[in-house]
Amino acid sequence: MRLEPRESGFAAELNELLTRRAERVRERPADVEDDNLLWVAEFPVGEETYAIPLDALRAAVPLKMVTPVPLSPPHVIGILRFQGQIVTALSLASLLGGRGWREDPAVLLVVDPGFGRLVALDCERIPKPTGVPHAQVEEARARNTGAVCEITMPGMRQVSLLDLRRLMDRRQQEKR
Amino acid sequence: MDPLLEQLLAGFVDESQEIYERVQRGVMELEKSPAQGPKFDEVARGLHTLKGSAATLGLDELADFAHRMEDVVLPLRGSAQPFPAPLADAVLKCLDTWMARLKATAQKAPLPDLSASYTVLAQVKPGAVTNGARNGEQKESKASAAETLAANVVRAPTEAAPEAKAAPDDAGGDSWRVSTRQVIALLHEVERLREVRLRLDERRRDLDKALQQLDRLGIQAETAEARAILLGLRRALTSDGEEAADVVVSMEDGLKAISTMPVRTILEPLRRAVRDICKATGKLAKLSVVGAEVSLDRRVLEQLRGPLVHLVRNAVDHGLELPEVREARGKHREGALTIRVEQQGNMLFIEVQDDGAGLDLEAIREAALRRALVAAEELGNMTAQQLQQLIFRPGFSTKAEATEFSGRGVGLDVVRNQIQALQGHVEVQSLPGQGARFVLTLPAELGSSPVLVVRCGEHQLGVPMVAVESSRASRSTELRVGRSRVQLEHREQLIAVQDLGALVGLRQPEVPADGQPLLILQSQGRRLALSVDEVLGDKELVIRPLPVEVRDLAAYQGAATLARGELVLILRPDWIVNLDRRVESGLTGTRRALVVDDSLTARALHRTALESGGYLVHTASNARQALEQLRHSAYDVMVCDIGMEEMDGYELTAAVRQRPETDSMPILLVSARDSDTDRQRGTAVGADGFLTKKDCVSGRLLSEVSAVIARRKGAA
Numbered sequence: 095m096r097l098e099p100r101e102s103g104f105a106a107e108l109n110e111l112l113t114r115r116a117e118r119v120r121e122r123p124a125d126v127e128d129d130n131l132l133w134v135a136e137f138p139v140g141e142e143t144y145a146i147p148l149d150a151l152r153a154a155v156p157l158k159m160v161t162p163v164p165l166s167p168p169h170v171i172g173i174l175r176f177q178g179q180i181v182t183a184l185s186l187a188s189l190l191g192g193r194g195w196r197e198d199p200a201v202l203l204v205v206d207p208g209f210g211r212l213v214a215l216d217c218e219r220i221p222k223p224t225g226v227p228h229a230q231v232e233e234a235r236a237r238n239t240g241a242v243c244e245i246t247m248p249g250m251r252q253v254s255l256l257d258l259r260r261l262m263d264r265r266q267q268e269k270r
Numbered sequence: 271m272d273p274l275l276e277q278l279l280a281g282f283v284d285e286s287q288e289i290y291e292r293v294q295r296g297v298m299e300l301e302k303s304p305a306q307g308p309k310f311d312e313v314a315r316g317l318h319t320l321k322g323s324a325a326t327l328g329l330d331e332l333a334d335f336a337h338r339m340e341d342v343v344l345p346l347r348g349s350a351q352p353f354p355a356p357l358a359d360a361v362l363k364c365l366d367t368w369m370a371r372l373k374a375t376a377q378k379a380p381l382p383d384l385s386a387s388y389t390v391l392a393q394v395k396p397g398a399v400t401n402g403a404r405n406g407e408q409k410e411s412k413a414s415a416a417e418t419l420a421a422n423v424v425r426a427p428t429e430a431a432p433e434a435k436a437a438p439d440d441a442g443g444d445s446w447r448v449s450t451r452q453v454i455a456l457l458h459e460v461e462r463l464r465e466v467r468l469r470l471d472e473r474r475r476d477l478d479k480a481l482q483q484l485d486r487l488g489i490q491a492e493t494a495e496a497r498a499i500l501l502g503l504r505r506a507l508t509s510d511g512e513e514a515a516d517v518v519v520s521m522e523d524g525l526k527a528i529s530t531m532p533v534r535t536i537l538e539p540l541r542r543a544v545r546d547i548c549k550a551t552g553k554l555a556k557l558s559v560v561g562a563e564v565s566l567d568r569r570v571l572e573q574l575r576g577p578l579v580h581l582v583r584n585a586v587d588h589g590l591e592l593p594e595v596r597e598a599r600g601k602h603r604e605g606a607l608t609i610r611v612e613q614q615g616n617m618l619f620i621e622v623q624d625d626g627a628g629l630d631l632e633a634i635r636e637a638a639l640r641r642a643l644v645a646a647e648e649l650g651n652m653t654a655q656q657l658q659q660l661i662f663r664p665g666f667s668t669k670a671e672a673t674e675f676s677g678r679g680v681g682l683d684v685v686r687n688q689i690q691a692l693q694g695h696v697e698v699q700s701l702p703g704q705g706a707r708f709v710l711t712l713p714a715e716l717g718s719s720p721v722l723v724v725r726c727g728e729h730q731l732g733v734p735m736v737a738v739e740s741s742r743a744s745r746s747t748e749l750r751v752g753r754s755r756v757q758l759e760h761r762e763q764l765i766a767v768q769d770l771g772a773l774v775g776l777r778q779p780e781v782p783a784d785g786q787p788l789l790i791l792q793s794q795g796r797r798l799a800l801s802v803d804e805v806l807g808d809k810e811l812v813i814r815p816l817p818v819e820v821r822d823l824a825a826y827q828g829a830a831t832l833a834r835g836e837l838v839l840i841l842r843p844d845w846i847v848n849l850d851r852r853v854e855s856g857l858t859g860t861r862r863a864l865v866v867d868d869s870l871t872a873r874a875l876h877r878t879a880l881e882s883g884g885y886l887v888h889t890a891s892n893a894r895q896a897l898e899q900l901r902h903s904a905y906d907v908m909v910c911d912i913g914m915e916e917m918d919g920y921e922l923t924a925a926v927r928q929r930p931e932t933d934s935m936p937i938l939l940v941s942a943r944d945s946d947t948d949r950q951r952g953t954a955v956g957a958d959g960f961l962t963k964k965d966c967v968s969g970r971l972l973s974e975v976s977a978v979i980a981r982r983k984g985a986a
Contacts (some may be wrong), residue, residue, distance in 0.1 A: 140964050159468070160835040160870055161829070164729065164774035168878035168887075171870050173817060173829060173837055178461030180829055180837065182819035185874040194964040197942055198869035211818060216871045228846050 112162060126153055131225035135203070136253060137217050140194040144254045145224065145245075146205060152176075153204040154220050157183075159200075172214060176204050183214040189261060190242070207258035224253075231255065279376045289316045290369045291538070294362060298545055301358045305349040314344060320368065332372060333382055338391050339364055345396040354817075355549060359477050360394040360543070363387065421585055450569060453529050460521045461831075467514040474507040477511065490984060518614065519833075526565070526812070532613050536564035536575050540582050544607060547586045554593050554604040555586055555624075561611035561736050564719045565810075566618065573692050574620070577685040581622040582709050584682070589626030591747060592758060599703065601625065603664060612736055613719045613813060613827075623707040625723055629700040630878045631657050652678055662686045721811045721830065721840060722789070724802040726770045728891060732830060733800070735808055737843030739790040744782035744801060756781055758799040759791060764825050766849060767799045773846065774825060778862075778903035793843035800846060859956040862904070863975070865889045866896040866922065867911035867940070875966065876940075877908055882892040883972040893917035897925060900932050907975050910957075912941040912948065920955045927956035 134145035153176070160172040160183050169188035173180055183202055187193040199216035206212055225247055232244040234255065241260035245253045293316035303309070321336035339361055353361075364387045376383050431854075437644045465821065484497050527709055537559045544557045590596075590605035597603055610621040634657050638644045643663050644652075652660075660666060664683040682696075689696045694712035700980035720735035731821050748794040749767065750757040756767040756779075767788070772779035782788060782801040791799045815821065816839075865876040873889045882885045888903070890896035892914055900908075908926065912919035919939050926932045939952040944962040952960050957977035961971065 106303050123912065159836060161839065162870065163820050163826075163839060164776055164815075164825070165823055165825050168874055168881050170820055171874045173820065173839075175461065175831065175835065175837060177465065178458035180814055180817055181374065182817040183870075184819065187871070187875055188642070188878040194962075194966045194970070195872075195875070196964050198867075198963070199871045213817075213819065235346065 118128070123124055130228055132228050132231050133223055133225050134255065135221035136224045136242075137219055138196065138220035139190065139218065140196055142193070142254060143252065144186070144242075144256055145221075146203070146258060147257050148223055148256055150205045150207065151203060151221070154217070155202050155204060155214075157200050157202045157216060159214075170234050173201070174214065176212060176214070179212060181214050183216065186215045186217065191214075205258055207262050209259065209262070212233070213258075213262065226253070274328075275374050276376075278939050281371060282327060283376050285323070286320060286369065286372055287802075289319055290365055292316050293320075294365055294542065297353065297358050297361050297365075298541065300353045301355065302352055303926050304351060305346040306421060310347055314340070315596065317343060324372075329375065331384065332368060332375075335364070335368055335371075335387070339368070340372070341882070342391050342395055344753060351779040354394075357394045357396075359549065360390045364391060375892075377528075397403070417720060436485050448528075450529070453525060456521075457525050457529075460518060460525060463514065463521070464518045464831070464835055467511060467518055470507055470511040470514060474504060474511060477504045477507065479671070513831075529568060531563040531568050531571055532562065532567050533571065534559070536571050536612070537562050537609055540578060540609070543579055545584055547583055552592060553586055553590050555590055555607050557582070557605050557607045559611075561613075561663050564613050564736070566613070570618065570692060573688060574710075574712075576689045578609070578620070578622070578709065580682070580685050582609075582914065584631060585622060585624040585626065585706070589624040589628075591627055612734070618710075618712040621707055622709040622710075623705060625705040626948055627700070628702045628704055628706055629658055629661065630702070634658070634660055634858075636975070638663075641666065649783065658700060661698065662696070663712045719811065719813060720808055720812070721838075722808045722831070723806040724770070724787070724789070725804040725806055726774070726802055728895060729774075729776065730806065730832070730836075731770065731774070732809075732811065732813075732838050733789060733791065733846075734827065734840065734843055736790045737793045737846075739797070741787055741789050741805060744784060744786045744788050746784055751781055758788065760799065763797075765790070765797050765799050767801060768846070773800075774841075775888070777899055781901050791843055791847055793847045796847040798847045798849070811838075811840070824951060861906045862883070862886045862887075862888070864896060864899060864903075864905040864908045865910075866891075866893065866908065866914070866919070868892055868914045870912060872940075872963065876971065878915045879966065879971040880909070880975065883975070893919075893922040893925070896922060899925065900929070900935075905935060907936045907938065907979055909938045909940060909971075909975065912939055912943075912952070919957075920951055923952070923957050934982060936975075938974055938978045938984040 104160060133148040135148050135151045136145045138144070155176070160174045162172040163170055166172075167187050171183040171185050173182055175181070181204065185199075187195055195217045195218060199218050201217045201220055202214040203217050203221065204212050204214045224247075226247070230245055231243075234245045235257075237243065241257050241263075242254045243257070244256050247253050271408050293313050295312035296316070299309050300313065302476050315335055317340045321333050321340065324330075324336060325333035342357060342361060347356075352423055367384065367387045371382050371384065373379075398873075408796060432876065443964050477574060481497065481500055484500070487493060525669050534810050540559075541557050544555050544775050546552075548555050585607050586605070590607070591599065591601075593603040596605065607626045608621070608623045610623070612619045612621075631654055635649055638649055638660050640659075643660065643666060649657075662682045662685075666683065687695050689710055689712065692712050694710060697709045697711070699709070700706040704802060721732040722735055722741075723730055724740050725731075744758075745909065748759045750759065750764060756768045757764040769777075769779045769782070770778040780801070787802050787805045789802060789805075791798050791800055809832070811832075813828040813830050815828050816823070816826060820826075825841060825845050829837045829839050861884060863880045864886055865873050865878065865880070866889070868891050870891075873891070877887045877889065885906075888899060888905070890899055893916065896908070896910070910919045910922055914922075919941075923939065926935065937957045939948075939957045939960050940963055941948055941960070942963050944964075949960045958981050959974050961974050966972075
């Protein structure tokens with residue numbers, strides 16, 4: 095079945111957009127069950143694309159009401175309140191070792207790195223969910239035991255999957 | 271019991287508690303000053319009210335008992351002499367009994383017997399007292415005080431004296447037992463509600479923007495209806511927001527009242543304990559309390575009662591010398607006993623300090639040997655600090671014989687265990703001849719404390735009021751400006767002046783301008799004048815711990831939420847006044863860079879790169895602030911964003927070039943866009959370099975910064 099716009103008369107641009115979306119939906123291989131996919135939130139950092147497991151993502155909130163913390167390490171943007179907790183906002187580009195960026199981040203991703211507390215990471219755009227086959231993830235993780243592992247997506251697109259826990263641990267170790 | 275009477279009785283207990291505390295304070299003061307004047311009147315009035323109110327409620331025995339106390343006290347009205355000690359002891363003890371009986375009546379518990387109290391009162395009736403006082407008052411005083419003390423001490427940790435039970439007793443009929451976890455969960459929900467309230471504000475601002483856009487279109491028939499709907503919605507949102515704000519404040523206050531109590535509740539009764547022990551031991555002591563207004567988690571307070579009674583008893587019994595001995599050692603006859611309470615973030619510090627003889631290391635060594643607590647060889651190798659820690663060992667006591675206060679070897683180990691049970695620890699510091707200081711450190715999950723909120727640049731920071739001695743406006747005539755430091759002439763003393771902005775790495779140190787606020791801070795025996803840009807006011811704030819990622823920063827106790835929902839960092843006074851260690855703050859860089867960008871994350875990224883290259887980085891979030899910083903400080907380079915509101919990077923560059931002091935400062939412009947037009951415009955206004963944000967990887971930024979500096983030097 096093809097997904098067609100409901101009504102004719104839409105602008106050509108909108109038609110094209112809807113067609114592209116429909117094609118993306120169709121691209122999902124029929125034999126790949128959801129259970130075999132790791133759902134990730136994908137977002138850009140400068141020229142590169144990064145992803146975090148979707149189940150670690152708690153919220154995407156506008157980057158505002160952040161209180162800067164003078165004397166803090168440079169990767170700390172500040173602190174903010176999130177659902178009754180005080181959470182640290184960190185610069186992802188800085189955590190990754192000083193990357194360039196295209197747009198000033200306007201979004202904070204509130205994530206649970208897996209040690210019982212939340213942190214917020216800055217992000218240039220609201221991330222989009224994508225499914226990555228578990229097998230591909232495992233293969234990439236086997237190649238790289240660090241905080242970032244490269245996954246080749248369909249169309250040879252490279253996505254760097256972040257292991258948040260390792261990323262934070264690495265920062266702690268550097269601090270020590 | 272009649273339900274109406276039960277209800278009246280509950281109110282009477284609360285009312286009587288206040289009167290009881292007032293009368294008790296009055297009696298203790300009248301022990302030291304003539305039995306006349308307003309203080310005497312207050313005591314007499316208090317006893318009379320207790321009598322009258324008890325009679326009104328049909329509590330005849332209590333009314334009669336209060337009447338007997340009046341009989342003892344009233345004949346002394348107008349006397350030029352203070353209350354005789356045995357009389358004061360008797361009245362205080364009978365007050366305890368009176369209050370205990372009232373509470374037992376309200377709780378339908380077994381009633382304390384009054385007959386012993388009647389006997390005590392009969393013994394101290396004015397005629398008998400004066401004789402007794404003349405004939406060996408000291409001995410009688412000690413016996414009587416010891417009796418009182420024994421009664422107090424026995425019930426101190428578990429069954430506190432009635433005056434210590436200022437908290438409403440939740441075993442009573444009209445109260446509920448609620449799990450603390452539920453209360454904490456509710457506190458978190460209130461935080462969420464506050465966030466919802468803030469989101470309502472944002473929605474309203476969005477609506478304002480929509481309305482402004484409609485206004486720009488002019489009044490048109492097509493938009494008139496939409497405009498009217500939006501205006502109505504705006505009014506409703508404003509009103510809902512205000513109501514939500516009221517609910518948040520009221521819920522927060524309510525929950526705070528439920529879960530916390532001022533620490534004074536357990537400290538004030540210690541005055542009585544000190545007085546009683548002094549009477550019994552023949553010593554003189556004055557108890558001072560600092561930080562009694564700090565509100566703390568009720569659970570922690572209840573657990574602290576016992577250890578504090580113990581430490582205070584120890585301080586008087588073991589620490590303070592007899593008045594004659596003190597005099598011979600050049601000290602005031604009256605010993606100074608100080609309890610200082612300070613909450614720093616989620617940590618609570620309680621110091622119990624005396625100016626007595628200090629810990630006797632030789633006596634500790636002997637006692638440890640005598641009681642076989644440590645092997646002789648091990649003892650020989652111990653440092654002074656290790657020896658001091660022996661006093662926390664079970665069974666330790668330096669007294670050869672047990673008295674009613676000490677010597678049984680049951681003491682500081684109990685204190686230590688009780689503090690450890692609260693996940694805290696206790697330390698002792700002592701100097702021979704100068705006294706001892708016990709410091710209890712405890713986690714404090716809840717509680718609020720007064721904080722002075724100040725502004726420094728665009729930052730708001732909090733200073734705990736407990737450290738703020740005073741505030742004043744700076745006057746150049748009172749400042750002594752040296753090459754490396756500024757001092758203030760304050761009350762005939764010179765004290766160091768520190769610029770808060772420089773202290774927290776926001777700017778270069780500045781000499782306070784005339785009229786600039788100065789806070790005189792005092793912490794850990796050090797005093798300092800802190801210059802701030804503005805004092806915003808004092809607030810009662812709940813200080814919460816910082817998240818793990820920034821918890822190690824020594825500068826802060828924690829953070830608190832202000833009324834509009836923004837977080838304010840609370841500074842640690844001991845960190846501010848400690849001028850010796852500032853290396854950790856990374857202010858020692860030799861090359862200085864000013865980063866101007868309205869994006870928090872861009873500033874963070876530039877900082878990361880520049881600090882890795884050895885630069886000391888100051889930041890500004892807009893052009894106005896950058897110009898202000900440049901007015902006071904010199905920088906080796908300025909890294910400036912182009913796309914900023916109000917005044918963009920081109921305008922800022924042009925403004926900087928117009929100032930003689932900055933006309934040759936290297937400037938690197940940074941932009942999200944990459945276009946030749948932007949580069950050319952930048953060069954035209956005087957920028958030395960241009961970099962896109964996507965090229966701002968660490969190495970590239972540093973090399974560009976070095977390049978623009980080199981170009982300027984070359985040009986010069």
